[in-house]
Amino acid sequence: MNLAQLRALVAVAETGSITGAGTALQVTQSAVSHALASLETELDARLVVRERSGCVLTELGYRLLGHARDAVRAVERLAEEAAAARDEHVGRLLIGAFPSAGQLLPPLVARLSRHHPGVSVTLLEGSDDEVTEWLRAGIVDLATVTSALPGLAITPLADDEMLAVVPAGHPLAHEPHVDVEELDGDPFLLSDGGCEPIIQAMYAQAGLRLRPTHRVRDMRTLLAMVSENLGVTIAPSLAISGPSRNQLIHQGVVGLSLRPRATRTLYLANRAEVSLSPAARTLLDAARIEELRPTG
Template sequence: MTFTQFKIFSKVIETGSFTKAGEVLNMTQSAVSHAIASMESELGVALIIRDKKRGVILSDFGKRVLKPVRDIINKISIIEQEAAAEKGLEIGTIRIGSFPSTTARLLPKMIATFKQMYPMIEIVLFEGTDHEVKEWINNRVIDMGFIAKLCWDETIIPITRDKMVVVISKGHPLTNYPAIPVQMLADVPFIMPSGGCELIIREIFEQYDLSPSVHFQVMELATILNMVQEGLGVTVLPQLALPDTLPDVEVRELEPAVWRHLGLYCPYMNETSPAAQRFISIGQSLFT
């Protein structure tokens, strides 16, 4: 088996398609298919099941070996980057997972600063929920990912923090309060964001042995804000998630103030490439 076969196998699973993998790797679909077939022939077992309805599916054996294959790809990438650095070059790829508010508010500045210093290093973004980011890291799809927690802990590299705020409609009785106690939010219809910060919001309420009265659970931010505007409920959101131009709503702080802590989750730090380590350092220098 060859390193190229490993890269092709990993890319087919990442893209979910022989054709798309070929486009990314600048190969024909038949060349990709041949590489996988050769790998399966050498191993004597199937890696991928071709299903007309569901597309590309990993076999049980394929599931077991995908992570070790990605480990090998990552280690070879580190060797290539170290060799390039020794020759005075900066090359490589950094794969970063993030959720929408971080992608919009933090990453542009981090990437722009990084690219000014290392223009030859490619950055690939994966956007999803906290759960998806952790899953991508554990499966070695990405090198690192942004996650949010109420408190710092040893699992994340600190980058910055973000205040949690209450969003209510104009004329709502709670607008009379400059800051709103969590206890008051338990007694009103609540719109729960389901795009990634739900666990933090529920944890805020649990600190007071309370549960929000969830009337709606919504993923899209614009929909949440419009529902609040129409008086269908109140919500709690991270300040970084709010758009620059808000609809006809009011924003209040929580009492006492609550912050979510944003950091990079990188459990394989001792195996992280030099490029990824530099990206982390830049993020810390910009925001911490």
């Protein structure tokens, strides 16, 4: 078994085809096919099924994929650690982020790129559950999460205020603060993101039961429904604000602070059992500096 075989398996899984794998690895299609065939011969098992629409991994192929990714990354780590010993960073860094947390990462990535141009950084955006699954599967090196999860090490990234979001013409729209109890008389629209446990806890603390009338995945759709007086919601400020943090991403709605003030903490997570690359360690160090920097 050799590295070329494992690289081929990982590339086919990620691109879904022999052609895509060849392009990603900068080798010919025949080289990818030969590497896969020799790996299957060595293991005496079918790992990839070739179909007209592309390639899919067999059940065994999926079980071995995580080990193959870890092996490829371990070999890459040798060069990265050697370069770090010379005060250089090289290699690639993949970060998974859900949309509201993703806007916190560009300044950290830009700082890393300025000091270590040899590192290629890729941001992959997905839902809360998707980015966590990418991290556990070894597809990304770091991922944004909103709570501690088994098997993951976490580094605080930022605190994000939870806001009540009401239509601009709502009786509460001009209040400086609102209580959860004041929202209980309106239909509640709930995002399918990762904030439901936080909102559930807020309602439970107020002695209320959260009864959402609609569940919506996309935040812009959710805010559009609020603006059309279909209900109210509670959402993180990062999810509903533009880059300035003062302008909501949808007209016709108002974001109000809650009383008592409620926040969620965003973290960068990595797999606890897998050693971090020098680039990942540097980015996490930068995140810790940002998190400790006083605000206001």
